[in-house]
Amino acid sequence: MDDRDKDLTGLFVRDLDEIPLPAHGAWRRVSGRETYLMRASRTLLAAGAAVAVLAIALLLGTQLRDRNETAASPSASPTPSASGPAIVAPSASPTLNPSATPSANSAPAGVIYNDNFGFIVEEAGGARIRNEVSAPVANIPASTRIDGQGFAVSPDGTQIAYWTVKTSAQQSQLQIISAANPQSLGASSSLSANEDGGVIIWANDSSAVAYTVITPGPPVQTGPPAVTSTIRTFNTRPGTGGPGQVVVQWNDAFKFIQPIAWDRAANALAAGVTGEGGFMTDYILVNTATPQANAKRTPVTGRVIMNSVRASTDAKFVVGTDADSGFSYWPLADYSAKVAPAESKYAQTGALWRPGTHEIGFIGPSDQFWLCNVERNTPLGCGTTAFSGVPAGAFVRAFRADGSAVVLAVSGGGGAQTTYTLVKFTNDPFAAKATGGERVSFQDVSGLRTSVRFR
Amino acid sequence: MPEITPERWGQLYDRAFPQVYRALVAATFDRERALDGLHDAFEEGLRHPPAHDGNLEGWLYRVALRKTRRGLFRSRREEAIGEGSSSDGVAAIIQRLEVGRLLALLTERQRAIVVAHYYLGLTQEEIADSLGVKRGTVSATVSQSLAHMREEGTVRG
Numbered sequence: 001m002d003d004r005d006k007d008l009t010g011l012f013v014r015d016l017d018e019i020p021l022p023a024h025g026a027w028r029r030v031s032g033r034e035t036y037l038m039r040a041s042r043t044l045l046a047a048g049a050a051v052a053v054l055a056i057a058l059l060l061g062t063q064l065r066d067r068n069e070t071a072a073s074p075s076a077s078p079t080p081s082a083s084g085p086a087i088v089a090p091s092a093s094p095t096l097n098p099s100a101t102p103s104a105n106s107a108p109a110g111v112i113y114n115d116n117f118g119f120i121v122e123e124a125g126g127a128r129i130r131n132e133v134s135a136p137v138a139n140i141p142a143s144t145r146i147d148g149q150g151f152a153v154s155p156d157g158t159q160i161a162y163w164t165v166k167t168s169a170q171q172s173q174l175q176i177i178s179a180a181n182p183q184s185l186g187a188s189s190s191l192s193a194n195e196d197g198g199v200i201i202w203a204n205d206s207s208a209v210a211y212t213v214i215t216p217g218p219p220v221q222t223g224p225p226a227v228t229s230t231i232r233t234f235n236t237r238p239g240t241g242g243p244g245q246v247v248v249q250w251n252d253a254f255k256f257i258q259p260i261a262w263d264r265a266a267n268a269l270a271a272g273v274t275g276e277g278g279f280m281t282d283y284i285l286v287n288t289a290t291p292q293a294n295a296k297r298t299p300v301t302g303r304v305i306m307n308s309v310r311a312s313t314d315a316k317f318v319v320g321t322d323a324d325s326g327f328s329y330w331p332l333a334d335y336s337a338k339v340a341p342a343e344s345k346y347a348q349t350g351a352l353w354r355p356g357t358h359e360i361g362f363i364g365p366s367d368q369f370w371l372c373n374v375e376r377n378t379p380l381g382c383g384t385t386a387f388s389g390v391p392a393g394a395f396v397r398a399f400r401a402d403g404s405a406v407v408l409a410v411s412g413g414g415g416a417q418t419t420y421t422l423v424k425f426t427n428d429p430f431a432a433k434a435t436g437g438e439r440v441s442f443q444d445v446s447g448l449r450t451s452v453r454f455r
Numbered sequence: 456m457p458e459i460t461p462e463r464w465g466q467l468y469d470r471a472f473p474q475v476y477r478a479l480v481a482a483t484f485d486r487e488r489a490l491d492g493l494h495d496a497f498e499e500g501l502r503h504p505p506a507h508d509g510n511l512e513g514w515l516y517r518v519a520l521r522k523t524r525r526g527l528f529r530s531r532r533e534e535a536i537g538e539g540s541s542s543d544g545v546a547a548i549i550q551r552l553e554v555g556r557l558l559a560l561l562t563e564r565q566r567a568i569v570v571a572h573y574y575l576g577l578t579q580e581e582i583a584d585s586l587g588v589k590r591g592t593v594s595a596t597v598s599q600s601l602a603h604m605r606e607e608g609t610v611r612g
Contacts, residue, residue, distance in 0.1 A: 008573050008601075009573050009574075009576070011553065011554055011573075012554050012570070012573040012574040013574060014554075015552040015553055015554035015555065016477045016478070016480075016481050016552075016554060016570075016574050017477065018552065019476075019477040019480050019481070021472075021473055021476060021477075022476075022486075022490060026490065027468075027469065027472050027493075028468075028494060028497055029494035029497075029498070380553075381553075383553075384552065384553050385556075
């Protein structure tokens with residue numbers, strides 16, 4: 001058996017072993033249970049009977065028609081007969097939900113939308129939270145900075161962390177709110193006057209956040225001022241406060257550090273170092289039990305786009321996209337174990353983790369949406385097609401906070417609204433995999449960022 | 456060589472059932488036919504057990520496959536399977552598996568051979584013996600199937 005045979009054997013075993021078995025009680029024929037042949041025979045008999053009835057009906061109909069044609073006088077304007085076949089008035093046209101996009105898999109929008117979930121939508125001057133059905137739920141306070149990664153939703157989807165806008169009267173504050181009750185402020189942490197807040201991430205148990213704070217040094221006569229970037233951690237339970245705990249510090253005039261993921265139980269916090277080019281130059285692993293004393297630095301080669309680096313909701317794996325070679329993933333604790341799945345070079349757009357899983361979602365060739373389960377990667381790849389018919393020009397915007405659906409986006413361009421397509425996954429018990437099923441499209445401004453969970 | 460008693464046969468059957476059942480589903484795209492075929496093979500084994508318990512999976516697979524092929528409407532069903540519309544919808548489901556998409560490119564006989572080779576791990580000689588075809592047919596079928604899969608682009612190499 002050559003290597004190719006071994007690969008295929010692995011592929012067959014991997015996939016076919018997922019075919020569920022019948023209950024053990026059905027492994028042997030139960031007395032009285034019909035066999036396939038018996039059922040087929042019964043079907044044959046039923047079909048034969050139906051054909052016989054049809055043949056008789058046709059024969060009788062033909063005889064009756066011949067008799068009527070013989071008896072009736074020819075007429076230029078036939079009069080409808082009261083005893084003739086009833087004319088059924090055309091029914092009213094089916095009413096389509098104006099936001100629903102007809103497609104082979106389209107379904108009533110109400111079936112797909114789930115009012116337990118919503119989205120954060122960034123708009124000029126602030127942000128709002130809307131539910132999936134489109135009714136606005138609440139505005140996030142107007143002074144909020146929802147700018148790129150200046151906010152973060154907890155892994156369970158229920159809490160939002162963000163920075164308030166820095167003004168002459170007030171320093172920037174890290175605030176925590178509930179998606180279901182955004183007007184009620186949870187915990188908060190203030191920065192000093194000369195500090196700016198950066199990327200925020202949540203611990204995998206939704207109990208704390210880690211964030212970047214950038215502190216410029218004093219002006220110098222030549223060259224850029226020294227810049228210090230630190231990562232601090234902060235417990236988000238209501239009633240807590242304070243400046244946060246510094247876990248790692250990076251001193252570089254041209255680069256800064258930003259958190260990627262935090263496995264709190266494992267005391268493992270991963271961070272990336274990036275500069276103006278936006279590529280990750282170093283991967284840092286910090287032991288939060290002994291901050292600053294035990295950081296492991298791994299230089300990063302290639303052109304991994306820093307903003308594409310995201311962790312699975314349990315913070316066990318990280319994915320990042322290289323500008324030249326597609327996405328790859330690695331365990332949080334070991335960047336050197338990075339793997340580029342076979343399909344990664346086919347990914348048309350960015351790759352995102354499906355919440356609650358170790359599956360990376362991406363759009364592949366032929367307008368298909370793929371899910372790559374990194375725990376089942378083989379030399380032939382890790383992906384399966386979840387659904388096809390991805391709208392032209394679409395990219396993966398977000399997964400629903402519980403991973404039960406995905407939102408694809410097609411930009412309207414020129415300031416026009418963006419069209420989003422929400423595709424619900426079905427966990428097929430036979431295939432033992434998520435597949436895309438019903439879908440619905442809606443429009444909103446292009447600032448729809450991510451999914452939140454209300455309850 | 457000790458005779459296979461009914462009790463021993465039941466134990467061997469239970470051990471082999473999962474793998475053979477899955478192989479039959481992948482070959483036929485039909486859970487009902489796969490289960491009925493295995494039931495028949497079990498009963499056949501009770502009446503006329505195989506000479507020895509080596510390669511039991513191959514024996515069960517061969518007998519069950521032969522039984523499933525005796526169904527009425529065979530040609531119509533194979534046509535339906537090709538269209539991915541078998542009675543219990545299994546074709547559409549299995550095609551979502553990566554390997555299922557590969558198998559959908561093949562005829563039922565090709566699937567039976569490819570599954571026996573790559574999933575049950577039977578040698579070409581065992582497949583030829585089990586399915587009652589010449590070894591050259593098995594070899595050619597595996598090669599043709601690989602070519603089909605490679606054309607489709609899922610198998611790289």
